[in-house]
Amino acid sequence: MFLFTPYPIISTLFLALSFSVSNAQLNATFYANSCPNVSAIVRNVVQQSLQSDSRIGASLIRLHFHDCFVNGCDGSILLDNSGSIQSEKDAAPNTNSTRGFDVVDNIKTSVENSCPGVVSCADILALAAESSVSLTGGPSWNVLLGRRDSLIANQSGANTSIPSPFEGLANITAKFSAVGLNTTDLVALSGAHTFGRAQCRTFVNRLFNFSGTGSPDPTLNSSYLTTLQQICPQNGSGTALANLDLTTPDTFDNNYFTNLQSNQGLLQSDQELFSTSGSATVSIVNSFSSNQTAFFQNFAQSMINMGNISPLTGSIGEIRLDCKKVNGQGLEIISMYDLSRNKNILASY
Structure with a gap:
């Protein structure tokens, strides 16, 4: 007050x-x-x-x-x-x-x-x-x-x-734009999810009842879905942790973007960068996935x-x-x- x-x-x-x-x-x-x-x-x-x-x-x-x-x-x-x-x-x-x-x-x-x-x-x-x-x-x-x-x-x-992990790409893009950050900044900074963990409550909606459909998020890789359902059962506490990057969870690299290409992005806000048809973010994900140096350079600039x-x-x-x-x-x-x-x-x- x-x-x-x-x-x-x-x-x-x-x-x-x-x-x-x-x-x-x-x-x-x-x-x-x-x-x-x-x-x-x-x-x-x-x-x-x-x-x-x-x-x-x-x-x-x-x-x-x-x-x-x-x-x-x-x-x-x-x-x-x-x-x-x-x-x-x-x-x-x-x-x-x-x-x-x-x-x-x-x-x-x-x-x-x-x-x-x-x-x-x-x-x-x-x-x-x-x-x-x-x-x-x-x-x-x-x-x-x-x-x-x-x-x-x-x-x-x-x-x-x-920005929320449950939000769609349009809303997240608007929040970045509101503080003067562009689409490249959005994709590059999202790449920070190449390390760390997330609680089940931030993505469990994708595993069992996505958007009220009664079914999992169709963009989730099927084998990845099974793994996540084991970590985060439907009636679990929601506080269990899953790696944001299932391949190198404690290393800062560009595997996050490779994961998106394989439909193995953990959060909805992650996967939508690649799975939103026609979005300008898709080509940036592809670029960072194939060129770690480009990702690192853009990430450093976006942090600045x-x-x-x-x-x-x-x-x-x-x-x-x-x-x-x-x-x-x-x-x-x-x-x-x-x-x-x-x-x-x-x-x-």
Whole structure:
């Protein structure tokens, strides 16, 4: 809940902030002087985490993805519930699903020990995503940095803006377009499902009663269907896990696209990239399946594109000292922008 402040002194600050999203550019050398070892610190923690949890790379990149699609890449997904914040962690796409918050906290602690009060949680998410990919066999890229952290969360936005595994291709394409990402970005970023796991509840509808037909999804490979039905029985809990990539589930490669060509995409949103007749996504899937280098190059660029979604820069937002909560106590002045960044809501709490 936001309480509009009655204090007249805030009007000056409002004029300074309103309708003035920073145009400052992110850049790869943002911390060159203030925290030159930040990339190595992040990479080290991710590498240690991968030794005990092979899923963590996929989980960390998903946090970055789910963060960026809600009010931009501002670390809002990391905020816990408080008197003034309804956490995005409790939104339908995230609850009992997103994970890796403890690793983010470990990274933040390590970074703070080296460079206190300098590196944002939003930038940590971007760096952790790159490390997660490159450490598991995927491409590396120069992460653009300079984001600041939001002072708010947007639970309702998380419920509506994040693409769902149950959605058709048209809806997902529209959600990507809404944040400035094109069809190539959609296919390339979907390729992150080349590693990690998914709970049965995210695809069990395809196995027994697809779209209310009483039958499985006809696009599912028959032998793959049998395997999935064994993992996810019709009356199961829905929390069992299946590999997103049935061939190399812990390696970042282009097998995801080969799987789609064989009708072995796990999620509806995956398989529709290839099985939607006439879609521009089909040729891109074919290209990435036959040329891993092309996939890697496009994936790296699409990650940069996604990381550029409406970042807070300059003096907007803050550098959180604890990624789970905003800094300080008492009255906080915030500037909240919607996804288009055309609207400013000044609030206090």
